[in-house]
Amino acid sequence: MAKQQVVTPSILPGFLELLPQEQMVFNEMLETIKKTYETYGFIPLDTPMIEKSEVLLAKSGGETAKQVYRFNKGENDLSLRFDLTVPLARYVSQHFGELTFPFKRYHIGKVFRGEKPQKGRFREFYQCDIDIIGFESLSVINDAEILSVIYSTFKALGFSDFTIRLNNRKILNGFFESLEVADKAEVLRTIDKIEKIGRAAVADELKALGLSEGAAGRVLDFVGIKGSCSDVIKKLRGLSVNNEMFTEGIDELELVINYIDAFKVPSGNYTVDLTIARGLDYYTGTIYETILNQYPSIGSVCSGGRYDNLAQNYTTKKLPGVGISIGLSRLFYQLREAGVLGESKKATPSQILVIPMKETMAQSLELATKIRACGIAAEIYFNEGKIGKKFAYADKLGIPYAVVVGEDEVNSGKYKLKAMATGEQQELDIDRIIQELKAR
Amino acid sequence: MAKQQVVTPSILPGFLELLPQEQMVFNEMLETIKKTYETYGFIPLDTPMIEKSEVLLAKSGGETAKQVYRFNKGENDLSLRFDLTVPLARYVSQHFGELTFPFKRYHIGKVFRGEKPQKGRFREFYQCDIDIIGFESLSVINDAEILSVIYSTFKALGFSDFTIRLNNRKILNGFFESLEVADKAEVLRTIDKIEKIGRAAVADELKALGLSEGAAGRVLDFVGIKGSCSDVIKKLRGLSVNNEMFTEGIDELELVINYIDAFKVPSGNYTVDLTIARGLDYYTGTIYETILNQYPSIGSVCSGGRYDNLAQNYTTKKLPGVGISIGLSRLFYQLREAGVLGESKKATPSQILVIPMKETMAQSLELATKIRACGIAAEIYFNEGKIGKKFAYADKLGIPYAVVVGEDEVNSGKYKLKAMATGEQQELDIDRIIQELKAR
Known part of the structure; x- marks a missing residue:
């Protein structure tokens, strides 16, 4: 056999890729933003990442056009979206007759900009946008509601010392x-x-x-x-x-x-700032900026405002709107740099590691299946080896509980639930284990 | 002012874009898959959509290479990912020292293939992948667990008459x-x-x-x-x-x-099929295919198997694994074509529409804010107009409840909660309204 050819695995500069424990934190932030947006009745939307260049770049010139990833495939002139606003304008114009106005949508997705890579600036990054689009007119009270969304979102993300500038x-x-x-x-x-x-x-x-x-x-x-x-x-x-x-x-x-x-x-969380x-x-x-008061150097973490006409490039209909955007990749990166995110050890959704012995494999699978049926994330350790190695696996991934399924346990129906952080063990039957995990 | 120039808004053929009520169904499916994967302890992963061509295409030849969206930006030769397996191989090789094995990850994201567009085939589509990667060896019991994941996922998606072929x-x-x-x-x-x-x-x-x-x-x-x-x-x-x-x-x-x-x-949900x-x-x-028995023409909706070595293009380490993939965009499209998805009328996450009168605006905002604080999605109708138009808005979006906030209601603290489907009204105070909504 010929010597194996190996390509060095790497990604491009200016792209963000996270390790599991970071990804867990990132996803939690994303999920929090999504939940908050939904609580206000915003509708989820998803649009293609690749669009026709003639449509996507109908207006843009200057800096934006230079940053766009634009290429040909067959006879098509294609571009990757560089924000979520232009696709929204295109979407609302294209599907106008099938939408109900005011149209409130959120869109969380990646956008692409071939910027010069620099600290905290990414070429592929998540934006989390909401917009309320009216047909012909849109009450200004919506502008107050958008401010309330900003407040609720950052509150839900765990911040309290922030100021929305209006x-x-x-x-x-x-x-x-x-x-x-x-x-x-x-x-x-x-x-x-x-x-x-x-x-x-x-x-x-x-x-x-x-x-x-x-x-x-x-x-x-x-x-x-x-x-x-x-x-x-x-x-x-x-x-x-x-x-x-x-x-x-x-x-x-x-x-x-x-x-x-x-x-x-x-x-205390908002102010008028004429500058x-x-x-x-x-x-x-109306225009908004949002400052984390302890980290002013990060700049605005959520900005937006009111515009008279969303989609003049695609329709003669007048569509006023108001919206905001959170650049999540950048926010996450900056918070991590500032040490705000802390050291999360949790690198898996698993709440419990089920450790079978050779002779109790079937019973271990049944135990895990019961726990999972209650919606609790459970993992089974299949590799053979010393018990210490198995507990170490739970520790490394930050799984909070482990249970060893021995023959005695199977016979008695009582299992030792070990809290990994303290080493404390409780002898419980399966229903109590589930109760304990649910209570967390 | 010059006559407004308008570009016809449209997307490329072979790309899927959904209306709100369809997007709601799609997202629910995606969420169900995600939740099920997490219940088995799979770790979420996210990798760049754009990678270095030399890395991403280290192995591929033939059909795949032809389908890849490949282009230059500055001096970089870039490609959009065409599956989630090659990025996984690259990720595991690149971050090997920082990962814990067996490494169980799920990845739900879009991939890109410049295929000839045909019914149910998309150029940009969601894949929902799980893989368990071992270092040097990986117990065959994992292969049974993967089958269990397939079962739980399709069960959770609402199917019962399906067969996993093994x-x-x-x-x-x-x-x-x-x-x-x-x-x-x-x-x-x-x-x-x-x-x-x-x-x-x-x-x-x-x-x-x-x-x-x-x-x-x-x-x-x-x-x-x-x-x-x-x-x-x-x-x-x-x-x-x-x-x-x-x-x-x-x-x-x-x-x-x-x-x-x-x-x-x-x-009844699995069988050995030597063909x-x-x-x-x-x-x-081990190899898997999954057939919806009432819709065999859709073909396999979830396939995968065991492989000896995930990442031989990126590392000399032996990394055996087992995994599956659900092509969600295609599955959604096929189910919709087959009429399985039914007619969903719900085009918003909102559970209730709060309808203010001019003089009760502040109290209406307070009411909605209280409901939202309980995690219930609530929307406020700000436009002025006839009450019928406001109820029609709730109807069009499929919002199940509406409440009109008049002065009498504010004074008495009792609100008429209207169930939009039946027209039935209940007179309730705010806490009972929240209870009612939570009970749904």
Whole structure:
């Protein structure tokens, strides 16, 4: 036989692959997000990862287009999806007649971007999106509900010290309109940098954009407005800006804030922050960012907002919406780097390891089958060997309980249930073992 | 403003995309499979969908290579995974030192094959795989457990009339060795067709492969052995074939059969079928196929088997394993075509629609928040309009309950819970509403 040819097993840079104990933690986070989204009545959706390039890239240009994995197969020009929003727009337009509006969907899935690999940035990563899409109109109360979803999700993920930053693009846009700012988008992008580069540098950049000294000062005063939500609203109204869009934005913001209470979101978990603008041009109303206060360097862990028209590339129907996205792969990676996730030892769903002796194999299988029939994950150790090795297997995988099935146990119907963490043993019959495992 | 340019929204042929009510059914099936796999202690795994072509295609040639989505990005030669087995082999080899053996993993995810699109064949589809990988050796009792997983999975999916067909490649190979068949693989492939083309045609093909009249006859007699599992074993031993591999195969098959009972798999749900061979060359022992008896034309809905060496392309370590795969997209599609799935009307996870009046908005949000806090999916209808339209929304989505929150209700604390299917109304306080929803 020829010498065996072996290819070194490896994956590409910029791709995330987890060991079992990490994967268990990741999946638990994913499951928590999914459950929370469902509790709010969002419908699960799944779309192809490969789409027609002409459809998927109908709008995108610039950076996005460069990052897309695009290729040919036969005569088809194909692209891997780079987000879940464009597929949603395509889906809603394509299946419009078969959907019920408002259409509330969640989508948890991988997206692909051929970015330069860097710490915490992945080329293949999970996004967890929700969007509420209206037909022609969509009540602003939905914007309050979305904030409540953010709160419930991060609470369910085990966080308590986080802040949802809230703003409204109409306030920003209206204010700039009143100042007769020419390039609002540039000014928004500049303001977005205030935390990174500071007030003075922002003032300089604003002046470079053609704003007068006075206008730049008013912009900085405006974004400097702080205080409780009602304070901010009051101060905004006090500016007496004579602009319809500005006033509409304040009204919307006030409405959102008024309803947050009823959703039982504690006032410590949200704030109005006039400096957030979300770079993307398609947000037109409420915008959200979410900061873990103990890990501000991670940046926003959940962002989104309100847009006037989801799918103008695919339909002439007006479909306003509001949504958010959690970049789970990145969040997981950052939390792991920050040491927040702790050291999980659990590397299997198994709650118990059933250890047969040679002569009790059939009875061991029956025991495991009974436990599994109650929905409890049970594993049987089939390899022969010393008992210590078998317990070591349970330890390595973090299986909390083990039970050795000897002939005495089979005859008496009483089994020694060993708690692996403490070494403690309890002599129990099968029903009590199941009770004990269920109680965990 | 220029006239809006619209791209017709569509997806590629050969890709599956579902409407909400179908997606709900699909996800339920997926969830059932996942839960069952976990009950047996399989560990969830997730690997990149894009891998290095040199690694992913280390072995594949022929048909597979042609079907792979392969492309370049920058300097990288990339491929989309075409199954979950090659990534498993790569994963186990790459992370060998950090894994515990036997390594039991499940993997549910999409794979990609640029096949000619045809009915029920997809280019992007879900596979649901489990494998148990040993280091150097792996007890044959695992093969019985895998059969038990197949049984539990299809039972949990709601099937009862299905048959798991069991065979062992060593019996086949040993038997052919004893007949001094030159091209065993070809003979196996021919036998695999016996159901499709019949005994006579198979006999002809066998003779065309160089088998004597007598040898072809003995092959047909051999694959014609029928009866209960123990009958088949007896008849096989009765053939007095003097071949070590043959005897080993019978011993393994007998051992698997002996333990199936202890796993509480009813004897009506499995059978030994000497005609199944599984085309793939890498199976070396036990093999499985699963037939839904009322829909035999669907073919095997769950197949797999034992292999001597998982990862010879990536490591010199010997890693025997046993596993199965369910092609869920195809199974779902076929069941839908066969009308088995029925007409599900449920197009949302929501259990209840909360309908606010204008003046009770805050109280309605509080009500929904309380229900959600109990883990029950609740939706609030924010759009204004006639009450009939609001109930129609619940009906269209298949939401089972609705509750209108009027001022009287808020004042009395008693709400009319309407069962949408019957129109029946119950006047209940909030705690009783939650009880009622939980009881469902």
